[in-house]
Amino acid sequence: MLEIKNLHVSVGDKPILKGLTLSIQPGQVHAIMGPNGSGKSTLSYVLAGRAGYDITEGSITYNGEDLTALAPEERAAKGVFLAMQYPVEIPGVTTMTFLKTALNSQRRARGESDLDAIGVLKLVRAKAKTLNVSEEMLKRALNVGFSGGEKKRLEILQMAIFEPKLAILDETDSGLDIDALRLVAEGVNTLRDPARAMLVITHYQRLLDYIVPDRIHVLARGRIVAEGGKELALELEARGYEHILKDVA
Amino acid sequence: MSIAAETKQQVADIGDKYKYGFVTDIEMERAPKGLSEDTVRYISAKKSEPAWMLEWRLGAFKRWGAMREPTWARVHYPKIDYQAAYYYAAPKNTPLKQSLDEVDPKLLETYKKLGIPLHEQMALAGVAVDAVFDSVSVATTFKDKLNEAGVIFCPISEAIRDYPELVKKYLGSVVPVTDNFFATLNAAVFSDGTFVYVPKGVRCPMELSTYFRINASETGQFERTLIIADEGSYVSYLEGCTAPKRDENQLHAAVVELVALDNAEIKYSTVQNWYPGDENGLGGIFNFVTKRGDCRGRKSKISWTQVETGSAITWKYPSCILRGDDSVGEFYSIAIANHFQQADTGTKMIHIGANTKSRIISKGISAGKAQNTYRGLVSVYGKAKNARNYTQCDSLLIGGDCGAHTVPYIESRNPTARIEHEATTSKIAEDQLFYCLARGIPQDEAVSLIVNGFCKEVLQQLPMEFAVEAQKLVGISLEGSVG
Numbered sequence: 001m002l003e004i005k006n007l008h009v010s011v012g013d014k015p016i017l018k019g020l021t022l023s024i025q026p027g028q029v030h031a032i033m034g035p036n037g038s039g040k041s042t043l044s045y046v047l048a049g050r051a052g053y054d055i056t057e058g059s060i061t062y063n064g065e066d067l068t069a070l071a072p073e074e075r076a077a078k079g080v081f082l083a084m085q086y087p088v089e090i091p092g093v094t095t096m097t098f099l100k101t102a103l104n105s106q107r108r109a110r111g112e113s114d115l116d117a118i119g120v121l122k123l124v125r126a127k128a129k130t131l132n133v134s135e136e137m138l139k140r141a142l143n144v145g146f147s148g149g150e151k152k153r154l155e156i157l158q159m160a161i162f163e164p165k166l167a168i169l170d171e172t173d174s175g176l177d178i179d180a181l182r183l184v185a186e187g188v189n190t191l192r193d194p195a196r197a198m199l200v201i202t203h204y205q206r207l208l209d210y211i212v213p214d215r216i217h218v219l220a221r222g223r224i225v226a227e228g229g230k231e232l233a234l235e236l237e238a239r240g241y242e243h244i245l246k247d248v249a
Numbered sequence: 250m251s252i253a254a255e256t257k258q259q260v261a262d263i264g265d266k267y268k269y270g271f272v273t274d275i276e277m278e279r280a281p282k283g284l285s286e287d288t289v290r291y292i293s294a295k296k297s298e299p300a301w302m303l304e305w306r307l308g309a310f311k312r313w314g315a316m317r318e319p320t321w322a323r324v325h326y327p328k329i330d331y332q333a334a335y336y337y338a339a340p341k342n343t344p345l346k347q348s349l350d351e352v353d354p355k356l357l358e359t360y361k362k363l364g365i366p367l368h369e370q371m372a373l374a375g376v377a378v379d380a381v382f383d384s385v386s387v388a389t390t391f392k393d394k395l396n397e398a399g400v401i402f403c404p405i406s407e408a409i410r411d412y413p414e415l416v417k418k419y420l421g422s423v424v425p426v427t428d429n430f431f432a433t434l435n436a437a438v439f440s441d442g443t444f445v446y447v448p449k450g451v452r453c454p455m456e457l458s459t460y461f462r463i464n465a466s467e468t469g470q471f472e473r474t475l476i477i478a479d480e481g482s483y484v485s486y487l488e489g490c491t492a493p494k495r496d497e498n499q500l501h502a503a504v505v506e507l508v509a510l511d512n513a514e515i516k517y518s519t520v521q522n523w524y525p526g527d528e529n530g531l532g533g534i535f536n537f538v539t540k541r542g543d544c545r546g547r548k549s550k551i552s553w554t555q556v557e558t559g560s561a562i563t564w565k566y567p568s569c570i571l572r573g574d575d576s577v578g579e580f581y582s583i584a585i586a587n588h589f590q591q592a593d594t595g596t597k598m599i600h601i602g603a604n605t606k607s608r609i610i611s612k613g614i615s616a617g618k619a620q621n622t623y624r625g626l627v628s629v630y631g632k633a634k635n636a637r638n639y640t641q642c643d644s645l646l647i648g649g650d651c652g653a654h655t656v657p658y659i660e661s662r663n664p665t666a667r668i669e670h671e672a673t674t675s676k677i678a679e680d681q682l683f684y685c686l687a688r689g690i691p692q693d694e695a696v697s698l699i700v701n702g703f704c705k706e707v708l709q710q711l712p713m714e715f716a717v718e719a720q721k722l723v724g725i726s727l728e729g730s731v732g
């Protein structure tokens with residue numbers, strides 16, 4: 001489903017990803033771990049198509065298509081979803097309005113008809129309930145004054161509403177209390193599907209207790225430096241990144 | 250179709266960019282080109298005006314001859330040749346009609362193109378429409394219902410003939426004949442406009458709305474509006490504008506006067522979407538407007554709401570004179586300037602009475618190479634004890650070639666006055682745009698969403714049917730402004 005080959009990415013003149021290779025099959029959940037500043041968010045932005053992140057070498061193929069040739073909104077319509085590490089505030093735009101606009105934009109791009117206001121309301125309410133997102137939050141301006149945990153929950157709510165094919169979760173677990181973490185994990189697990197792939201970026205083994213990944217990749221200095229199963233996370237938790245980095249050095 | 254659905258359909262029909270660039274081909278009857286005493290006499294005669302009105306006009310014309318065009322605003326435009334314009338144009342053969350069936354089908358066609366189905370509006374929206382086509386009013390509706398309530402809502406030319414005492418008493422009482430260059434010009438040559446009188450204790454049974462439209466080439470438009478809310482009355486008035494595409498610059502100098510007596514309230518809302526000129530700054534309307542409300546009575550209230558998206562040049566400061574004790578003035582404004590548009594707009598709040606309050610919320614959006622200036626005066630007179638003003642002035646910049654300027658003037662001659670002023674300038678952040686894009690919202694729509702959010706406090710002040718249209722306009726006027 002997602003095939004990243006020898007990816008090199010620069011921001012300005014600064015190379016950040018330096019030859020990253022990664023492949024995810026439909027139905028799989030992969031985790032990416034790695035030290036601060038190693039390039040995890042950069043990878044997520046490149047997959048979503050953020051301007052300013054220049055691909056200097058390598059390729060990204062999504063369902064057989066060159067992903068880099070698509071505008072960010074086209075990627076979204078084709079099922080690429082990024083839950084951001086730092087969700088953005090948009091003053092004056094209620095969360096409900098934003099969700100409706102986004103949902104219908106995606107539908108329109110796919111040649112589907114708009115969902116009317118009542119349809120959107122029903123859909124959003126149903127999903128919000130399972131994720132403990134309050135009605136009051138939906139009426140407030142998008143992410144404005146939301147707590148860190150509320151912002152993350154809203155990201156997962158969007159994932160639940162858009163039902164993407166490829167979901168990238170960038171540190172969605174950071175800043176969540178235990179209950180919220182469980183809720184978010186449940187949200188992710190509900191979406192697990194043979195036709196769907198997920199890339200979960202995290203610093204904590206804890207999340208992987210709830211979302212059991214098929215594979216874990218360690219990203220350091222712009223490349224994948226180690227790969228393994230669930231046990232790799234436990235090892236990292238116990239011994240830190242230092243020895244892995246030493247091993248590859 | 251429901252009213253809301255109807256409105257939505259109309260808005261959808263507005264479609265891409267500026268669709269109103271068409272000219273209706275109706276034989277025009279024109280005043281001779283240029284401006285002289287004869288022009289003034291011609292206009293007055295065309296309107297079958299009484300002698301006192303002609304005298305008033307001629308007096309204004311004389312004063313105008315000695316006045317100079319103001320230059321203090323932050324707007325630049327080629328010198329206007331006042332002798333090269335026509336000052337009066339009327340569709341031929343249009344005595345006042347009693348029903349729409351009598352109206353020239355071509356005119357009705359024009360309304361359709363504008364997305365104003367008059368029939369539907371009458372039947373569905375319950376809005377009385379005094380439709381001004383160029384300079385002559387051709388259809389006035391819902392007269393009966395208003396008559397019942399005692400509300401007078403008619404072309405000002407008609408009011409001059411039928412209600413001379415009211416007109417004499419109030420015309421020029423808020424904006425004096427010699428107020429400023431453009432207002433004086435208007436006093437001399439105004440063609441038509443709207444007159445509203447709401448009697449004591451009457452709550453006007455419907456929103457009153459007028460659609461203005463400039464149609465004839467080289468025809469200056471000089472609308473004159475006078476609204477009087479007598480003691481304890483209430484009226485909400487909507488003004489909406491569209492104009493056909495033209496290469497020559499067209500001058501528009503309207504005057505609006507509002508008078509609110511004891512305990513009366515006037516709400517005046519405008520959506521202005523005149524031709525702004527093309528991407529290269531060619532053409533577009535020059536809009537020099539004088540709008541002023543007089544809170545003449547105790548506890549009276551005047552509230553201005555404007556959405557200014559059109560015109561090449563906007564020079565406009567809807568103001569409130571807070572004369573009555575405990576009176577309230579409000580100004581809610583959205584001014585959008587894109588491409589080469591120049592907007593210099595704001596308000597004046599003149600606190601004369603005790604315990605007077607004013608509130609100013611201004612949202613300026615600049616894109617392209619546009620210049621957008623907020624210019625506002627808050628003045629507290631010596632007797633205005635406990636006067637209060639709150640001003641919030643936010644500017645949003647899209648791209649690096651445009652400008653936003655805030656010029657607040659504050660004068661206080663009473664130590665008990667409290668004046669608060671807040672101002673912010675921001676840019677549409679790249680991360681906000683990316684967030685929208687990543688969720689599938691295309692660029693133009695994302696800009697529209699973010700800007701509408703920025704303007705929310707003002708949009709909320711508009712009556713429902715205008716709010717939907719205004720939101721759409723905000724998006725349309727900024728299309729292509731990013732990336």
Ligand SMILES: Nc1ncnc2c1ncn2[C@@H]1O[C@H](COP(=O)(O)OP(=O)(O)OP(=O)(O)O)[C@@H](O)[C@H]1O
Nearest residue numbers: 011014016034035036037038039040041042043085
């Ligand atoms: N716009 C930018 N300009 C300059 N440097 C940048 C930019 N964006 C990212 N970087 C740099 O790229 C490197 C990778 O950043 P990135 O955010 O991808 O790290 P990360 O792995 O997500 O870190 P964390 O675990 O702290 O979230 C960092 O050194 C960061 O400072």
Ligand SMILES: [Mg+2]
Nearest residue numbers: 040041042085
């Ligand atoms: Mg990160």
